[in-house]
Amino acid sequence: MRIGVVLLSFIVVMCGCVSVETFNRQLRTPKSVKALRSDVDFVHHKLEKLHPSLYRYISKQELDRKFDSLKTSIASPMTSNEFFFRISPVVASVRQGHTRIFPLTRRLTKQEMVKARKNGASPVMKLHLGWVDHRLYLLKTTASDSTLKPGSEILSLDSITPQQLFAKYAPTFASDGFNTTFHDRLFNKKFASYFYYETGVRDSVLCKVSNGGVVRSVWLKPPERQKKKQEKPLSSPSDAEKQKKRVFEHQKKVQGYDALTGEFSKNLRFMGQDSSVAVLTVKDFVKGKYKRFYADNFRKIDSVQTRALVLDLRDNTGGDLSDIQCLYSYLAENNFRFVKPAVVTSKTSLWHDDYFNASSPSQFALRVLGTPGWLVYNTFTTLITHKKADGRYYFYYPPIWQKHPKANRFKGKVYVLINGCSFSASSIISANLKGSGRAIFVGEETGGAYNGCVAGQMPSFTLPGSKLKMSFGLLEVVTPYVFNPDGRGVMPDVPVVPTLDDRLKSTDPELKWVMDNLDKQGK
Numbered sequence: 001m002r003i004g005v006v007l008l009s010f011i012v013v014m015c016g017c018v019s020v021e022t023f024n025r026q027l028r029t030p031k032s033v034k035a036l037r038s039d040v041d042f043v044h045h046k047l048e049k050l051h052p053s054l055y056r057y058i059s060k061q062e063l064d065r066k067f068d069s070l071k072t073s074i075a076s077p078m079t080s081n082e083f084f085f086r087i088s089p090v091v092a093s094v095r096q097g098h099t100r101i102f103p104l105t106r107r108l109t110k111q112e113m114v115k116a117r118k119n120g121a122s123p124v125m126k127l128h129l130g131w132v133d134h135r136l137y138l139l140k141t142t143a144s145d146s147t148l149k150p151g152s153e154i155l156s157l158d159s160i161t162p163q164q165l166f167a168k169y170a171p172t173f174a175s176d177g178f179n180t181t182f183h184d185r186l187f188n189k190k191f192a193s194y195f196y197y198e199t200g201v202r203d204s205v206l207c208k209v210s211n212g213g214v215v216r217s218v219w220l221k222p223p224e225r226q227k228k229k230q231e232k233p234l235s236s237p238s239d240a241e242k243q244k245k246r247v248f249e250h251q252k253k254v255q256g257y258d259a260l261t262g263e264f265s266k267n268l269r270f271m272g273q274d275s276s277v278a279v280l281t282v283k284d285f286v287k288g289k290y291k292r293f294y295a296d297n298f299r300k301i302d303s304v305q306t307r308a309l310v311l312d313l314r315d316n317t318g319g320d321l322s323d324i325q326c327l328y329s330y331l332a333e334n335n336f337r338f339v340k341p342a343v344v345t346s347k348t349s350l351w352h353d354d355y356f357n358a359s360s361p362s363q364f365a366l367r368v369l370g371t372p373g374w375l376v377y378n379t380f381t382t383l384i385t386h387k388k389a390d391g392r393y394y395f396y397y398p399p400i401w402q403k404h405p406k407a408n409r410f411k412g413k414v415y416v417l418i419n420g421c422s423f424s425a426s427s428i429i430s431a432n433l434k435g436s437g438r439a440i441f442v443g444e445e446t447g448g449a450y451n452g453c454v455a456g457q458m459p460s461f462t463l464p465g466s467k468l469k470m471s472f473g474l475l476e477v478v479t480p481y482v483f484n485p486d487g488r489g490v491m492p493d494v495p496v497v498p499t500l501d502d503r504l505k506s507t508d509p510e511l512k513w514v515m516d517n518l519d520k521q522g523k
Contacts, residue, residue: 020107026467027104030077035465040071042463043087043101043470047094050352052343052476053454057095057177057487066090080104080466088172091470095487097176097423097448098455099472101463103197112201122202123220124157124192131188132500136162138209139503148218151504152211157220158199159206162191169194175447176427177487181420182447189315189421254296256287266290268297275304277518279511281312282327285319285425290326298330298408308413308518310511311433314443318424321399321456321477328429331414331438332405338432341394342456342475349474350381350395354459395475413518414439417510418492422446424455428479430490435481442510444497446489452478 044067047054055063070090078086081103088101108116128140136154154162166187175182187194199205205220237245251257256265265287271277278301301309309331325338344350355374356367367374384396416439418430427448433439434450456475463470483490496510 020109023107027080027106030079031083031465032077033074036074036078036083037071039083039463039465039468040067040074040087042461043067043091046461046470047091047099047472050345050349050474051094051096051099051454051472052345052349052474053096054094058093063093066093080468083466084468085168085172087468092172092174095174095177096454096472097174097182098453098458100173101468101470103172104468105197106200108201116201121196122192122199123205123222124195124202126222127192127220129154129188129191130500130503131162131166131184131191132503134163134166136191137500137504148207148209149211151500152209155208155210155215157195157205157207158202160195160198165191165194165198175420176423176449176453176489177451179420179445179447179449179487179489181445181489182423183420185315185420185447254289254293256284258283258287264288266293268300270304270306271515275306277308277310277515278306279310279312283316285316285323290320290323294326294330298406298410301410302408306410306412308415308514309410310415310417310514311439312417312511313422313426313430314417314419314510315421316423316426317421318426318448318455321425321428324425324429325399325403328432329403330406330409331433332403332409332436333411333438335402335404336432336436337400337402337480339399339428339452340478340480341396341400342477344385344393344395344475346393347382347385347387348378349393350385350457351378352459352474353378353457354461357460357462397475415514416441417514418443418446418490419497420444420447420489422490423448424453427453427490428477431479431481431483434490435479435483440494441490441492442494442496442513443492444495445491448489449486450481450483450488450490451486452476 054060067090070086074083074086084101084103091099091101126141127138130137130139138148138152138154139150141148141150156162169190170183170187173183173186203221206217207220208215208217251264255267257263258265263283265283267281269279269281271279280297311331321339328336328338356364381395385393386396387393414433416430416433418426418441422430422443423446427446427450430441430446430448431450431452434441453473454476455473456477458471458473461470462468494513496513498507498509501507502509
């Protein structure tokens with residue numbers, strides 16, 4: 001025990017973080033041509049060695065040509081982020097949405113972090129924006145300028161137009177295959193982040209807007225906080241208040257909770273006085289205790305004899321395979337195999353994870369101490385990876401085992417709401433529901449491919465010269481169902497896309513179609 005403590009202390013001391021000043025200076029320093037060309041080779045080699053479906057949507061000849069052309073074109077030093085905009089489009093040409101390179105952001109000093117926590121990184125973070133028909137509109141706002149009206153078009157922010165940001169960042173990421181809905185949806189979701197990449201922490205932003213043909217400029221500032229006098233509580237919280245707080249904390253643990261938006265990750269509500277329609281909204285397959293949540297809520301659905309279930313997967317960019325498999329077991333009609341054995345590049349490719357890529361010295365130290373467990377796990381992955389007659393390696397992981405529907409599975413009609421940001425795990429469960437004929441899909445094509453994606457285990461690699469981060473999956477995850485043509489998402493049976501007016505009025509045309517359809521059928 002004493003040896004372990006000494007080792008832990010030693011590693012923490014030896015793995016001190018790079019100072020903020022040093023990191024930011026390195027971020028501004030141009031990297032040599034030799035270093036950047038080496039990074040191109042590094043990325044190309046990693047993809048060829050570990051990516052199990054590299055040439056699904058692009059030929060080897062074409063991808064090699066792109067990397068060679070990029071390498072040759074680097075003729076002068078550039079900063080890491082300048083290099084990011086050169087190499088990320090090449091990686092995006094693989095057309096696998098999980099295969100990405102990420103830009104570096106300036107680290108904040110302690111004073112800047114305190115300020116950012118208080119007011120936010122930028123007033124733009126407080127805006128609720130909609131990217132519609134290649135234009136950016138204000139849908140809601142909590143900014144201090146109350147004269148900003150919903151429906152106003154954002155023409156520029158600090159002289160940067162939304163169209164300029166889209167043109168700059170859209171080529172740096174990809175959907176799965178040849179999908180056309182993902183880019184607009186993800187850009188909408190990430191707009192504030194892209195603006196932050198360009199400008200950093202800002203107290204105020206000059207916003208040029210157009211409303212009713214009138215163009216004007218306003219300063220966006222964080223809302224002023226009024227100082228409240230601390231008053232001594234007259235009495236301690238009542239038992240009812242304590243119970244309410246306990247219930248809320250329990251909900252956060254079970255349903256999952258996003259502190260930034262103040263919303264639960266998973267939520268169930270009933271529509272109609274007779275509770276005949278249940279709406280299960282799943283914003284992600286990451287947060288919460290999914291087994292407990294599904295067990296409790298499908299028991300509730302069964303008890304009120306709900307006859308139609310709406311599964312809302314819009315803007316759900318994915319999460320854990322075990323989560324969606326559990327959910328599917330409450331919807332499946334027969335025994336099922338959720339996914340096929342995953343294709344990997346070799347028996348030992350799963351050893352190339354980012355186990356030792358810790359975010360802090362203390363975390364790294366703990367992982368060093370946990371190395372024996374890591375070795376046992378990866379030895380097991382090697383033993384259950386086999387080469388087939390087609391020359392490819394297949395990973396026989398637990399999700400491929402045959403499963404049974406839950407005893408209280410839902411037996412009524414199922415509708416699934418999808419859009420371009422229904423990605424990764426959302427597309428995997430959608431493909432199963434679509435392929436088995438279990439559900440009717442309403443909305444727009446998913447951003448994730450019907451025929452699977454490369455994800456599962458997602459290590460992060462640091463490019464040696466530029467220090468950019470690259471991430472991609474090591475497993476090709478596919479369902480038993482196949483859709484032609486390859487490279488498209490799960491298609492809606494009923495295409496419905498919200499208009500700008502729908503978004504401004506907070507109406508839900510997809511859900512409205514479902515309710516109207518049920519009314520016509522007498523539910």
